[in-house]
Amino acid sequence: MPLPSSETIAAKAHLLPLLRAALKAVNGHRFEEAEKLIASILEQDPGMADAVHARAHIALARGDLAQAEALARQAIALDFHYESYHITLSQALLGQRKLEEAKQSAGIALGLNTKSPEAYMALAEVFQAENDLQSAHNVLRQGKQFNVDHPEIRCRLGNIEAALGNMDMALTYYQQAMLARPDNSLYRILYARSLRKRRLKRPNPTLVATVLPLLGQPGVSPRDLTGIMEGALMLDGGIQSLLGVMDMPTERLAGIMAAPEFPRLSENELLLRWLKFGEVVHPGLENLCAALRRAALWLALGKPAALAAHVVWLDALAARNFHADYLDPETPEERERLAILDRHLAAVIAAGQLPDAAHLALYATYRPLYRRADAEALAALRWPGSIAELRRVQLDEPLYERQLIATLPNATPIEDATSLLVREMYEESPFPRWNQPIIGFNATVGQMVRSALPLQRLPGTKIDHPDVLVAGCGTGMHAIIAATNYSNSKVLAVDLSRASLAYGKRKTLELGIKNIEFAQADILKLGQLPQRFDVIECFGVLHHMREPLAGLKQLAMLLKPDGYMMLGLYSEVGRHDVVLARQLIAAHGYKDTLDDIRRFRADLPKLDPELCTRLRNSLAFYNLPDFRDLVFHRQEHRYYPEQLGDLARDAGLRFLGFDFSEPQLLRSYTADYPDDPQAVNLSHWTEFERRHPNIFSNCFRFWLDKHV
Known part of the structure; x- marks a missing residue:
């Protein structure tokens, strides 16, 4: 003012x-x-x-x-x-x-x-x-x-x-x-x-120089920069030369890596920053990373001295693979050679010495260091600065999360069979694993809701110090956004998975955010909490419960009379391809194990090439926890827009409207349905979605209140 x-x-x-x-x-x-x-x-x-x-x-x-x-x-x-x-x-x-x-x-x-x-x-x-x-x-x-x-x-x-x-x-x-x-x-x-939909088809050094510093900046999603970054990488002369040889036998590729004329990937800033902050999406780049990792493993056992020249880019690849949760499949030969490398590292660590930096970085492209049996001993050793980031990401932070797990309170018991099954899944694969700084915009509750629902006439509110519940916070990203979005707020963030909560708490401490409390809880038991909340956000959670309505009723009990609730639920239409993928999984007998998830993803181009092409448009395709959540989840419900109104009413709530990040979608709807100026007619929305089947491909995102 x-x-x-x-x-x-x-x-x-x-x-x-x-x-x-x-x-x-x-x-x-x-x-x-x-x-x-x-x-x-x-x-x-x-x-x-x-x-x-x-x-x-x-x-x-x-x-x-x-x-x-x-x-x-x-x-x-x-x-x-x-x-x-x-x-x-x-x-x-x-x-x-x-x-x-x-x-x-x-x-x-x-x-x-x-x-x-x-x-x-x-x-x-x-x-x-x-x-x-x-x-x-x-x-x-x-x-x-x-x-x-x-x-x-x-x-x-x-x-x-x-x-x-x-x-x-x-x-x-x-x-x-x-x-x-x-x-x-x-x-x-x-x-x-x-830049989200742009694909770089010819060299543009000026644009790349503008985009590159954005990686790692608060709030900027690397996913928006994929087309520019990977377009530039695929136009890079060194990368192009490797695309022509990556399909040759691994031993020959390892020999090329040992030669002095091999492209200097460790000096390629574009590649290094993209591996550390982005997600490898281009199939050619994805296959190249897997081929070079395989060749580096052969080189480590055949010509270990030659591996030292590759430590920097292997370190960056280890960061990419760690955050993708080791999505790439492995051949039996790779596993045999990795076992040899593992034994070598164990012997060196047992002798009280730090293994060679390149060998550590290479191992970390296959397995996370913190899951090694000797991780504590490895962390106690002195590390050179050249791989300090590797130590921080793959040892110090995960080991610290293990300590934090013991400090997390239990807000409710977890007894429901489906809740226990889902908890087990997220303990194994915390979701999502993120490393990009994020921020909110420090607004009042009134400003936030008006921005989300520009067509509604909502009553004013004097919520100056909102109590916010994030139900199903995962690894903390949602909770941190809420804590920085709502001015002067106090946030309670709950989840089934203690591994996910520990990740979120570590990130919160790292960012210096002090208005979030994390606790383990089952939404089905949340009604027993003494607190009541001005805002409840529950995105991508209820549809994984055995009875979503039962969970929503618990949340409704916790909402203050003048409060607001934001939900995210799966669309039946928007998840059409996911349903097809789940049918393929069942028909071919893939199990919900990490190995089978990797195997199905690798097999998908042969099983159904067109479906694979469509699923590759989802960025959930490019890391294992996301991909698992996309097509292998153990429990899932989906809805048509008309069903959302019934769900809300059965919980004693009122549907207020959908929240779109792209306002032209709302303008398109109101142009088609001028008789619904507030865009709340869910029968109309059901028709609109049938004509535009991708508008809710991620989730319905909508707001509710208790006013009737």
Whole structure:
């Protein structure tokens, strides 16, 4: 929230310190503190418009749109000539879908200050709400003329270009915003997302140089960069030369690796960073990694001195394989040779010495170091800096997680047979295993829900310190996002798997996040908890229960009367290919074991090439826990949209709407069904999904409340 106008400052100078403190508290979402300061100001000067406007800003952030409107009008009555008041009024009216009044207020703000970027953006928001994207685009273009370097205007232009399908222009605007404010995580994220469907077909060093530093940046998903990174790798001369020889006998490939002219993969920054942060998706690159690993194993036993030149890229490959949970299949010959290498390492470690770095890195491309019987002894040895990252990822962190397991409380007993079966699966394969820093956006509950459900007219809320439950938190990513999304929140994150919880707790400690408590619990028993929650998030969990409704009823018991719940459930239509894969698994007798999961994935191109091609479009295909969760899960329910309403009603809840990361899906629906302006008719959604079968291919993501 901006400081008041210079005229106001001059007239109210004696109250300025209090006002500055109040605005700082507002911007920090410390609303109770801000309200006390504002009350003190208004006691001394009831007509101070900026103090009244600050109250309007608080009401807007909380989602109390009617109150925000009333307070903004009061501030305008006290001082008509400050455009910020009219912008706040426009936003309050927009949230209530009073679009003509909102447009008028934004226009007044623009008339008061024709250079105000906030006024241009407010007016563009109204046009967007009317689905008049061209007018919104024109307004922002006009605003850009007065604010040439304003990154937020460029970002919003990117959003509109993306909605219009002009992805080249969207990419340009997002890149401009990101370069203007490289510290802004949202701009980085949007820029990366705009690259999601791009495939690099010819060399583009400038683009690659821009993208490469994004790997490892908070919030940026490496999956968005796959087409650029792997396109660049497949165009790399060294990689191309290896693609031509990777199918030759392993001994011959090992001989090529020992030759001085072998490509210097350990100096290929693109390859090293992608192996450490990304997921290998391209079949050619995937097969090359497996072939080079196999040849390196032959080299280690035949010419061990020659292996030293490969330690750096083997270290990076070990990181990729560790995070993919060793998805690649192994030949019997590989296992025999790996056993020899294993015995060699064990003998060296037993003698109190650290094995050769290249041998350790090579072994770690096949097996995680922390699962070795001598892992504790290995961790006690001094390691060279060249493989310090290998030690951290494969020894120190997993061994620390083992210690953390003992510190995790049990919030409920786990007695249900299906729950015990699912727990066993996730103890073996914690899901998902992630290494990318993630963040949320520090918003109020009202702001979060309004952003998720832009078409709804929801009551305001004064939840300034929300209690949040993440039911089925897995390895903590969801819990950390919730803890950083909801301002001033306290998060309880529960899961069946202690291995997954320990992973999440370690990541939380690593990131310095202090508002999450982890506990082992079964959703079927959560009703016995004494706490009640303002927000409950349960994504991708209930559909793995024997009776999802029973779990949902337990969650409904824990939801406060004015709280909100977000669920993620599988779609019957969206999981069509998964159902076909499960039928193949059953028909050919594959078991839910790690070896059979790897074997089925390797066999799939022969069993059903077309199905394999479609499943490869799912990024769950590229690491073992994800792939196991995709097609081998021991328990799964799927739904049509119409069934979601019944499920909600049976639990005493109300369906509020679907939450889409891509707003054009919602616009497409409302264009097809103008009789459903709030997009809550689930019969319509069932029809819409049949025509667009991929819109819920991951999950339905939707919100509920208790209001009836």
